[in-house]
Amino acid sequence: MSVADYMRLCLTHPDWGYYIRRDGIGQNGDFTTAAEISQMFGEMIGAWCGHMWTALGSPAPFNLVELGPGHGTLSADLLRAATRQPGFIPACRLHLVETSPVMRSWQKQSMAAHEEKITWHESFDTVPHGPLIVIANEFFDALPIRQYIRRANGWHERLVASRMNKLIWDEGQTDCTNAIPVILQQAVMGAIFERSPERESLAEMIAAHITRNAGAALIIDYGFQGPELGDSLQAVARHRYVDPLASPGIADLTSHVDFSALAHAAERRGAKSHGPITQGKFLNDLGIGIRATALRRARPDKAEDIDTSLSRLTAPGQMGELFKVMALTAPEAPPPPPFR
Numbered sequence: 015m016s017v018a019d020y021m022r023l024c025l026t027h028p029d030w031g032y033y034i035r036r037d038g039i040g041q042n043g044d045f046t047t048a049a050e051i052s053q054m055f056g057e058m059i060g061a062w063c064g065h066m067w068t069a070l071g072s073p074a075p076f077n078l079v080e081l082g083p084g085h086g087t088l089s090a091d092l093l094r095a096a097t098r099q100p101g102f103i104p105a106c107r108l109h110l111v112e113t114s115p116v117m118r119s120w121q122k123q124s125m126a127a128h129e130e131k132i133t134w135h136e137s138f139d140t141v142p143h144g145p146l147i148v149i150a151n152e153f154f155d156a157l158p159i160r161q162y163i164r165r166a167n168g169w170h171e172r173l174v175a176s177r178m179n180k181l182i183w184d185e186g187q188t189d190c191t192n193a194i195p196v197i198l199q200q201a202v203m204g205a206i207f208e209r210s211p212e213r214e215s216l217a218e219m220i221a222a223h224i225t226r227n228a229g230a231a232l233i234i235d236y237g238f239q240g241p242e243l244g245d246s247l248q249a250v251a252r253h254r255y256v257d258p259l260a261s262p263g264i265a266d267l268t269s270h271v272d273f274s275a276l277a278h279a280a281e282r283r284g285a286k287s288h289g290p291i292t293q294g295k296f297l298n299d300l301g302i303g304i305r306a307t308a309l310r311r312a313r314p315d316k317a318e319d320i321d322t323s324l325s326r327l328t329a330p331g332q333m334g335e336l337f338k339v340m341a342l343t344a345p346e347a348p349p350p351p352p353f354r
């Protein structure tokens with residue numbers, strides 16, 4: 015099977031999928047997200063949403079869509095911060111795109127105060143029309159990718175096969191050179207190129223909503239500006255990297271996001287893309303430092319924790335540089351803060 019089919023089965027198979035069966039988020043799980051590190055992350059995004067909603071002309075009602083909300087921490091912090099924007103909360107309809115029953119029950123709990131506003135969706139396809147703001151933190155990295163490998167006789171799709179009850183890497187026969195960007199076609203033997211039709215088609219769908227109904231989207235993830243070569247498929251269990259073929263459905267399986275591919279996809283549907291900029295720059299320019307100072311003053315006993323979280327979120331050696339932020343808007347809209 016293709017790497018894409020393997021990823022899809024590992025993550026979302028109705029009985030055995032990682033996200034269906036496991037709660038991987040947090041210290042006792044497999045990985046931690048920015049939203050779980052500090053309330054400041056969701057609060058900054060709440061301030062951004064409040065600004066964008068006003069810039070859109072304060073539409074009421076409007077749809078606030080979170081893709082893959084995990085424990086619901088980001089949205090809960092976002093909504094608390096956005097109460098400062100008069101009219102935002104009453105106008106807001108929450109649409110949570112989530113396949114996992116375990117995660118849905120977390121979200122129900124963390125957003126209990128807003129339960130009557132929530133509609134859950136299996137996928138973005140069913141989000142209703144109307145002005146919208148979309149937030150996706152560490153969601154695109156979980157959508158399937160395809161991989162291609164350079165050989166003497168062209169490029170071949172990388173496959174996952176089973177031999178003697180063990181999963182192994184394999185390769186397709188067909189020459190897939192046409193799927194590779196021209197500037198990368200002459201890469202060294204053994205080079206790998208990744209592409210994600212699913213991520214691109216989701217970016218197209220979001221863009222189509224924005225151009226048709228007015229709105230904005232904020233996409234945050236680890237990634238790069240392609241086209242680029244490299245094998246970024248990674249499996250993580252208990253906060254450690256493991257072999258992606260060793261424990262299907264038990265380890266989290268993701269890959270780095272090519273932000274250029276998402277931008278091009280969104281632009282094909284008439285939206286405008288902004289960034290990507292680093293997560294460090296995004297949070298610093300939005301004023302996370304000021305928020306940290308206020309929190310330190312309110313909770314001097316927690317000052318050390320606040321400083322540690324601030325640097326985990328923004329420092330270059332931590333999440334500050336690997337994680338990138340991209341915004342999508344209508345073509346005529348000015349660049350949203352802090353994109354220039």
Ligand code: SAH
Pocket residue numbers: 025026033039047048049050081082083084085087088111112113114117136137150151152153156157
């Ligand atoms: N955004 C959250 C959690 C990220 S983990 C945070 O920042 O903490 C990825 C989330 O996406 C989980 O909630 C997972 O259940 C969900 N998810 C993964 N693949 C999905 C898919 N194909 N469709 C819908 N939800 C998915």
